[in-house]
Amino acid sequence: MRRLTPLRLAATLGALALLLALTLALGVAVGPSGLALCEVWDVLAGRSGGAAADIVLSVRLPRVGLAAAVGAALAVAGVVFQALLRNPLADPYVLGVSGGAALGGIAVLTLGGAAGLGYAAVPPAAFAGALGALLLLLAVAGPAGRLSPTSLLLVGVVFNAFASAAIVFLASLAGLAEGAQVFLWLIGSLADARPALVASVAGCVAAGLLAVVPFGRALDLLALGEESASLLGIDTKRVRLWLLLASSLLVGAAVSVAGLVGFVGLVVPHALRLLLGPDHRLLVPASALAGAAFLVGCDTLARTLLGGRELPVGALTALAGGPFFLLLLRRTQALRR
Amino acid sequence: MSGSTLSLSNVRVALGAISVLAGLDLTLEPGELLLLAGRNGAGKTTLLRIAAGLLPPDSGQALLAGRPIAGFTRRQLGRRVAFVPQETGVPFPFTAGQLVLLGRTPHLGLLAFESKADVAAAEAALARLGLEALVDRSVLELSGGERQLVQLARALAQETELLLLDEPTAHLDLAHRALVLRCLRELAREGRAVLVVSHDLAAASYANRVAFLAAGRIAAVGTPAQVIRPELLRSTFGVEAEVLATPGGPVVWLR
Amino acid sequence: MRGKAALFVLSIALLGAAAAAEPARRVVSLNPSLTAIALALGAREQLVGVDDYSARAPGAGGLPTVGGLYDPSLEAVIALAPDLVVLVPSAEQRGFRERLETLDVPCLALDPVSFDDVLTAIATLGARLGRERAATARVDAIRRTRARAAAAARPLPALRGVLVLQRDPLFVAGAGTFVDDMLRTLGVENLAAAQPGLWPRLAREWLLAASPELILDASPGSEPAASYWARWPSLPAVNGQAVFDIPEGVSTLPGPDLDEALLVLAAAARGPAFAAALRAEAR
Numbered sequence: 061m062r063r064l065t066p067l068r069l070a071a072t073l074g075a076l077a078l079l080l081a082l083t084l085a086l087g088v089a090v091g092p093s094g095l096a097l098c099e100v101w102d103v104l105a106g107r108s109g110g111a112a113a114d115i116v117l118s119v120r121l122p123r124v125g126l127a128a129a130v131g132a133a134l135a136v137a138g139v140v141f142q143a144l145l146r147n148p149l150a151d152p153y154v155l156g157v158s159g160g161a162a163l164g165g166i167a168v169l170t171l172g173g174a175a176g177l178g179y180a181a182v183p184p185a186a187f188a189g190a191l192g193a194l195l196l197l198l199a200v201a202g203p204a205g206r207l208s209p210t211s212l213l214l215v216g217v218v219f220n221a222f223a224s225a226a227i228v229f230l231a232s233l234a235g236l237a238e239g240a241q242v243f244l245w246l247i248g249s250l251a252d253a254r255p256a257l258v259a260s261v262a263g264c265v266a267a268g269l270l271a272v273v274p275f276g277r278a279l280d281l282l283a284l285g286e287e288s289a290s291l292l293g294i295d296t297k298r299v300r301l302w303l304l305l306a307s308s309l310l311v312g313a314a315v316s317v318a319g320l321v322g323f324v325g326l327v328v329p330h331a332l333r334l335l336l337g338p339d340h341r342l343l344v345p346a347s348a349l350a351g352a353a354f355l356v357g358c359d360t361l362a363r364t365l366l367g368g369r370e371l372p373v374g375a376l377t378a379l380a381g382g383p384f385f386l387l388l389l390r391r392t393q394a395l396r397r
Numbered sequence: 398m399s400g401s402t403l404s405l406s407n408v409r410v411a412l413g414a415i416s417v418l419a420g421l422d423l424t425l426e427p428g429e430l431l432l433l434a435g436r437n438g439a440g441k442t443t444l445l446r447i448a449a450g451l452l453p454p455d456s457g458q459a460l461l462a463g464r465p466i467a468g469f470t471r472r473q474l475g476r477r478v479a480f481v482p483q484e485t486g487v488p489f490p491f492t493a494g495q496l497v498l499l500g501r502t503p504h505l506g507l508l509a510f511e512s513k514a515d516v517a518a519a520e521a522a523l524a525r526l527g528l529e530a531l532v533d534r535s536v537l538e539l540s541g542g543e544r545q546l547v548q549l550a551r552a553l554a555q556e557t558e559l560l561l562l563d564e565p566t567a568h569l570d571l572a573h574r575a576l577v578l579r580c581l582r583e584l585a586r587e588g589r590a591v592l593v594v595s596h597d598l599a600a601a602s603y604a605n606r607v608a609f610l611a612a613g614r615i616a617a618v619g620t621p622a623q624v625i626r627p628e629l630l631r632s633t634f635g636v637e638a639e640v641l642a643t644p645g646g647p648v649v650w651l652r
Numbered sequence: 653m654r655g656k657a658a659l660f661v662l663s664i665a666l667l668g669a670a671a672a673a674e675p676a677r678r679v680v681s682l683n684p685s686l687t688a689i690a691l692a693l694g695a696r697e698q699l700v701g702v703d704d705y706s707a708r709a710p711g712a713g714g715l716p717t718v719g720g721l722y723d724p725s726l727e728a729v730i731a732l733a734p735d736l737v738v739l740v741p742s743a744e745q746r747g748f749r750e751r752l753e754t755l756d757v758p759c760l761a762l763d764p765v766s767f768d769d770v771l772t773a774i775a776t777l778g779a780r781l782g783r784e785r786a787a788t789a790r791v792d793a794i795r796r797t798r799a800r801a802a803a804a805a806r807p808l809p810a811l812r813g814v815l816v817l818q819r820d821p822l823f824v825a826g827a828g829t830f831v832d833d834m835l836r837t838l839g840v841e842n843l844a845a846a847q848p849g850l851w852p853r854l855a856r857e858w859l860l861a862a863s864p865e866l867i868l869d870a871s872p873g874s875e876p877a878a879s880y881w882a883r884w885p886s887l888p889a890v891n892g893q894a895v896f897d898i899p900e901g902v903s904t905l906p907g908p909d910l911d912e913a914l915l916v917l918a919a920a921a922r923g924p925a926f927a928a929a930l931r932a933e934a935r
Contacts, residue, residue, distance in 0.1 A: 061494040061520060062533045066510050093731030111733045114755050119727045146488045179747040232853065244722050251723065252747055254754070280499060285485040288548075290451055292502045292555075293475040338489035368718045368728040369704060 135351025159223030164189020190312030475503030675782025813866030
């Protein structure tokens, strides 16, 4: 019988961890300023200073760390939402938490200047927006709707529509300059990799991941439906609430700093499910590792593909992820026949 | 009755302003296969949910092996009661084997993996229903009937004293229907208590007892021959029918 | 007006003191206006990097680029080892300036919004680049041209006009911008001045209701302004054939050539003869 054994779990996660380590090394070693590998090595060994040290330690290292944290957060949130909504095509932005984050961030971006708020206020405002959206979700879909997939989805879709409209409204009120800023913020970018900010995001992401990873089996059971899952030993309401809170923390932390980076939360879990099977005890930690590696890779490309010019990382995740995913789909379908 | 596996006395449940169960009494003994039938909306699913500990009755008693159902933890319940729902599409590509293994969850620790004994129990359950060939096939590719059988195998692998089934033969062809009903009868003979909610009165020939549910109460309960009678069919379902007694059990002809 | 002039003089005095400090030798400019100012002051040798848009300007060719207007690459800037980064704070993206300052890169934020702001920017940048004389000369020339234009326009009847930055959706120059200052210098009443914002986005209906006698169309469109705006023959500007194309760049860039920008606008608003006379006076 094909099933998940502890050996297979360890081996797969080990391989993915190695992949992540390689992409992290690549991310630190590569950049638009054309530093030679030996120069990078000198900086890491503590032998070198000056511009090279600034680039490697203050620019690339925090940015690569941020990419890893955001990638892991989005991929795991995607897995959890797909299980909660019992739909393999759900992505982490479907429940409105990201809409709230975007609205909070854009509100400060467009109106904050008048109140004397600089860009530093945007991530906290975005996180507050995410929390607000989550509270709304719990209040409306909670009691009567019992956090069922349908009620969650309905509230999420409606709230996202509202947030999008509000963002468009704010953007149209803003001048030409702010309009471009809003657009670029929404597309998603990992450029704001201030070390202090990266540390707090990494902390939130670590907390969220720790909260989700032990619930691998519970996520499997949720796929069987309410009654069966309950009788197989989980308190479905409490588990769903806990997972919703944890994954919303992940999404909120990711979006408040990076904007709406798309595709990671949908494609990474889905592709891993096709490759590794649907057992969530493997899928959750694997998604964290693979999501981190994927985003680090895409961001490295975004920074270096066009020399000095930075591409929006969301465009690359779609360009890289899309065709790869279609290929994977075709291969697995061909194998079935 | 302390020996009963399941004992519901004077159970009342109201959902909002609507009374669903109004003073219902029902017992199920070990080694017994009980077929529960009734009109749509009569409260059959609610009864199943009470028996599964998913819904506490507003008043009355619901006992499992003499103890109140509400007193069990979820894991304890999971080791004693298995539920096969009517139809749930599983959205992810689990294999049949993996799905059946999920039935072993109440026997595992929180972070534990399945042992060889668990795998053996799952394989035995699959074999009992003739599903060995499907063990590594994705459930998404199976027919509705095969998926239903896999769910039943999952409940078997759970190794419980009480089995609750909601329309288990709904999507099955005749051969599979016979297979399932024979299997359930064997399980009952082995000592388990099996409660089957079904529209399929032909299943009565496999059952020890039949109960009709109407207006939130048990309208009639007894052996198949005692309960499946034209006057009771008329009062419970509102149909005119003829009943033919055969050695295998009563056969119903709708007019 | 006078308050701003006083502030301007004070800034020059203070900057005179600052200019005694070492001029910047390795400058990265992240804004086309600031790049144009630096180039006009003869500081090409001191520029080591510019943003992509600045690179398109003649005279900036060959300089390394560090990214777009709103998404420059931090790494590319640091790699150039600048001793000064000049940028416009309102066009900043994601706390760029803060990160540069954390890495001990001196930044100079200039916001050339109004006419006097631009003059201050020229003076400040000139001081930091060690080009005070060129900066003062430029500023004086601009101020002289402006004074003469104002004097020449005073006896003329006031015109009700608007400068269009984009046709669809409609963006116009609002109050407080250098364009607005230039229009008022020429005796043109900026109809968009009552609207909030520096570059407000307005409905076409507003324009039709405002009935401008003069339309200065600086939008990037292949269709000539006269034929485009002829679709609304009720506009007095269309009737009076006072719809003019304003070439992009000079008059919409708050840069070093505001005197030339003023003359271009003058030619359209007050006629080629008016502008020619101003030009002749300059020589």
